[in-house]
Amino acid sequence: MRITRKPLSRRTILRGVGTAMALPYLEAMMPSAHAADVAQRPKRLQVFYTPNGMTMPEYRPTGEGVDFTLPATLEPLAPHRDAITVITGLGHPQAAAMGDAPAGHGRSCPAFLTGAHARQTEGTDIRCGTSMDQVFAAHLGDATQIPSLELSMDQASMAGSCDINYSCAYTNGISWLTPTVPLPVTANPRAVFERLFGDGEVLDEKSRLARLRKQASILDYVMEDTARLSGKLGMADRHKLAEYLDATRAIEKRVQRAESSPPSPQAKAMKQPPGIPDDFAEHMKLMIDLQILAMQADITRVGTFMVGREISNRTYPEIGVPDSHHMLSHHGNNPDKMAKLAVINRYHMTFFAYMLQRMKDTKDGEGSLFDRTLVLRGSAFGDSNEHDYMDLPVVVSGGLVKGGRHIKVEHGTSMSNLLLAGLNLLDVPVTSFGDSTGPLRELTDA
Template sequence: MSRPLKLSRRTILRGAGVAMGLPMLECMADDQAAETPPSRFGMFYFGTGMNMRQFEPEDEGPDFKLSRILQPLERHRGQFTVLSNVFLNHGGGHDGAYPFATSIARGEKQQISPDQIVAQQHGKATRYPSLQLSVERGTAFGSQALATTSWNEQGIPLAAENDPKVLFDRLFRPDSEQQKVNRAHEFRQRGSVLDLVMEQAGGMQKRMSQVDRQQLDQYFNSVREMERQLDRDVAWSDRPKPDPDLKDPKRFEKSITDKQPDFRYDTYAKLMYDLIALAFQTDSSRVVSYVVRRELSGGVYPEFGVSKGYHSLSHHGNDPRNLEELAKVDTIYMKHWAYFLDRLRSIREGDGTLLDHTVLGFSSGMGIGHSKNRLPTVLSGGERLGVRHRGHVRLSTPTPLSSLWQTMVHCCGVPTGDAFQDSPGVIDDLV
């Protein structure tokens, strides 16, 4: 009698110039159990707040009654916590995406965002240290409606991607032989350019004032970061991308952005959440930030069946119709969030599910009526990372949003030091 087959999680099938990763199989169970699943971190921004009158629950505790907007999350009760009494010191305006992750106002020198703090530790083992997603490509830096909430060590915004096809190709589409040749040439060219830049800049530094030297030192830091990314690109260039084992890979063969006439948000939202789940599942990345809804523009789509844009609805003037449509739109977004949690919970991993090993936080730069003191804030997942869900927690004192980020970073096993933004510490009720 033949012995049962046992495979490593990292088994690669090779043949005729093709290399493919495998999905999780039962014969990998022992291998999986021997490894501690990695921690994952997700930070999500819902621009322009929400209708807090129909978002915030009235009662507290694990058995709280879900509000209208949160009702789609009922099937995930026990795997998320709603936090009330959360504020953002520089929030309340349409430039709230700037301080969202760092507590630093627009126009001031930014600092590293919590997702990048986690990426510094957990991103070393993955092809992509972090992924930045958004409904708008790029950064939109300088405008009110920032398209990213991720900032590197130098306080520079990290550009986001908005097209599911581009993301899928980057994560999973194998490179052609010509692409490999072109990439190898680009690596060599970029490397030589960086060497030249560093040599020239180093020679100029000796003749500069102290202020200029400080400027140049900041520039050096950016160059070093480029070098680190170059080294990572080279190291990963010959490793095959994972096979996500999709039932319908054609879903990702067409570019989808809200600039297209046949755009449907329901399709788009599910594709984006599916890609995050796949990136986590295949360990392509362990850190994600996602601007789900930008400030000022967009936020509603024809299939929503509402009369105005989200920004216009947020200036409700206590009009019942505006408030009703605002709650309707927010509920649609929560249905998609519930879909995302479904996906993560359906994937078995280690002693639990992918959701259990992933900590996710969403909030906004404002609440309702452009308030900075009543933010729609939810923590999801992370049970195997030490998160203790409490249903609805009305914090006893006003608590900065940075305390949520510090709590999530802490649950990912990353030290935060004595001071973390304007946070007084982790939220003890959650750990």
């Protein structure tokens, strides 16, 4: 039976007092029942970044192609083995000194998504390149409410904890809107939630403060509009809408709980702002869930997530590592320090596995968010002790690429080739990016 009804607009939103909510992808947004095809759904990009490099012996797989074994650091990805492609041998030649003063983090971090050489400066005259995620965001134009979402577990540093001779702007984030405009990251879940569902541009200050005081749910404000829309939807869409609203309410409650919980002495010492959970794992999962929710509602299709800013000195006593992450990364081949760094690397990988699972579990039309998303996981260094920017630990996942492989490319192959191939998979018609010599065919060839 052919359905001739006028489809619901992808830009439909739920409105309430001083707020608005985007909708997830619904069958009612399809032109007809026969158009419920995967090609109707938008493509998305997610980047998951970990700082301070890796203990490569614990990371690098054995074997090539489909016949490979996951090492200790990658074991958390075992449930997703058929959906990941591990790539070794990629590097960033533009992270080399090229006559500049010695440094590592200040050049490698900005090169990660740009393939460009960062200008050596501690002043405001910073310069690098437009990052791959922002090329994709520009290609999408105004297709979504927010062009891109840049999240981090660390607040941006303006002084200290930055690489010598290089501005903190080079190590605070990985997204560059233009060669001279790095995009700021957000670490506070409350700030992210309000950006997605009502901030200063949508909700007037008086209403916003009143809502926070009452700890009221944003869903209460759009209840009338929700009831009106629900009556026009089919059973399957009503179920999807209910799931989405339940997820939104659950995340909001987690944000509110984090704000109302008394901070520990450690949190007070760090001067964490309201909204940031004291527990690292809780904070990580909350930020990932917010990123997933933003994609589910098609508020944005581009996201980057930094587990920590480069040169992060975070400690991890909860997993038995009270030492500074950055200090351990300069282990001097000390077996004890290398073992502790490997524990941190593996711990971070559990959250990447969590992100993949959440994407697989989140409905998008007849499939899941995972089906139409390109996911990149990486670091600016391989061997952190050597500041090795020519053998990067990269994992590619998502339904846009074939998984279950370990690809070894010629050592020194520019990661810009991978970024170019990723842009082509996302339908961006570019023939070059950064210092690329061509798209990485090993990624796209069957």
